Amino acid sequence: MSPESQLAALPGFALPPEAIEVLPDAAAYRTCLLQRIREATRRIVIVALYLQEDEAGQEVLDALYQAKAARPGLQVVVVVDWFRARRGLLGAGRQPGNAAWYQAQRQLRGLDVVIHGVPVQTRELFGVLHLKGSIIDDCVLYTGASLNNVYLHRFERYRLDRYHLFHSQALADAMVGLVQQLLQHTATPRLDLPAAPSSRRLRGDIRRLRARLRRMAYAAPAPVPGEGLRVVPLLGVGRGNPLNRAVCALLAVARTRIVISTPYFNPPRVVMREIDQALERGVELELIVGDRTANDFYIAPGEPFSASGALPYLYEDNLRAFVQRRQAAIASGQLQVRIWNDPGHTFHAKGVWVDQRYCLLTGNNLNPRGFSLDLENGLLIDDPAGQWLAPRDAELQGIRRHAPKIESPAELGEKTEHPKEVRKFLRRLRYSRLEPLIKRVL
Secondary structure, X not given: OOHHHHHHOOOOXXXXXXXXXXXXXXXXXXXXXXXXXXXXXXXXXXXXXOEOOOHHHHHHHHHHHHHHHHOOOOEEEEEEEHHHHOOOOOOOOOOOOHHHHHHHHHHHHOOOOEEEEEOOOOOHHHOOEEOOEEEEOOEEEEEOOOEOOOOOOOOOOOXXXXXXXXXXXXXXXXXXXXXXXXXXXXXXXXXXXXXXOXXXXXXXXXXXXXXXXXXXXXXXXXXXXXXXXXXXXXXXXXXXOHHHHHHHHHHHHOOOEEEEEEOOOOOOHHXXXXXXXXXXXXXXXXXXXXXXXXXXXXOOOOOOOOHHHHHHHHHHHHHHHHHHOOHHHHHHOXXXXXXXXXXXXXXXXXXXXXXXXXXXXXXXXXXXXXXXXXXXXXXXXXXXXXXXXXXXXXXHHHHHOOOOXXXXXXXXXXXXXXXXXXXXXXXXXXXXXXXXXXXXXX
């Protein structure tokens, strides 16, 4: 099947263009989320990597409990990654994790705000819950953001993501349906109740859950010729999954322009191959990548170093090597590389825009980990008549606001300029021959 036929055959939901709103920033997302929670009458299903115990997380959890108290029949379910909820922050030493906070809040309030943990693999290193999307009544609020102070711009600092609101009962029902399938499994215990099973006890259930996930998909109608704008929900876990295939097909059908945004530049081989083939066809390519200082793993000079602090430099080295091999395309203007940097803030916007037709929203980092280990999803907007171009272009302009183009690889600096601890760590990594393996799990 050709890439064009593959995309055309994807099940999805016909929507009028006015049913899709773009929220401009993290503050607007927080306002919208809290307002929707307060106004919910039937169901709230929130899915995110984590709900953090901090001021913004407390604000969200307070809103959920207040909504439940006001309307006892309201369904309130939160789904987060199992392992992430049961450990503390990286580099912060031993901590009880967010699960202890969930349990304390439930004991204090005595209301049924249900919080489930989903383990995607037997160890966090080899896969996490990276599903996105909150369903509130008949709306879907889709973003790659998790729920904490920075993602919700609770104080001065923000982490830029993408934020879309879909008004569609059918899409909302499909996304809730998949969550319900997920939570029927014994490997997804509640985190708000005491005496949760140990991760070791769950290992057999986790393996069976992962096998089941490979067979799961969103329930959506088959396409109808000439129906106009559609939104296609895609699920992805393991190699060669529908989301991965859709990403590759999008790059393969491009005829004029591709825009790719990712905070972590580490493309899998299949994506790199499609990028190079698109350049050979004469397609213009625009990359939007976060500066190393806009990476959430960045450690400022003078602060205690940890291994995770080397990751922004490794991603930068990947980008530098990519640009150096394609200097002719940079010089001709066919390849544009933009580096996002709003000092003091971080970058987390991910997605693919193809020609004037396709727009992929996803939490997938478009890296080997996202393509083979994590449980991912995405919403593909297929707009054959160009009915939704204005909101799409406005969002892109907003992302580009702090992302100037570079003119040469020299603007990315040199490896020799990395801090001493980073150079030492990366040198050991190369000598140990673990670099290819490490890149697979980043």
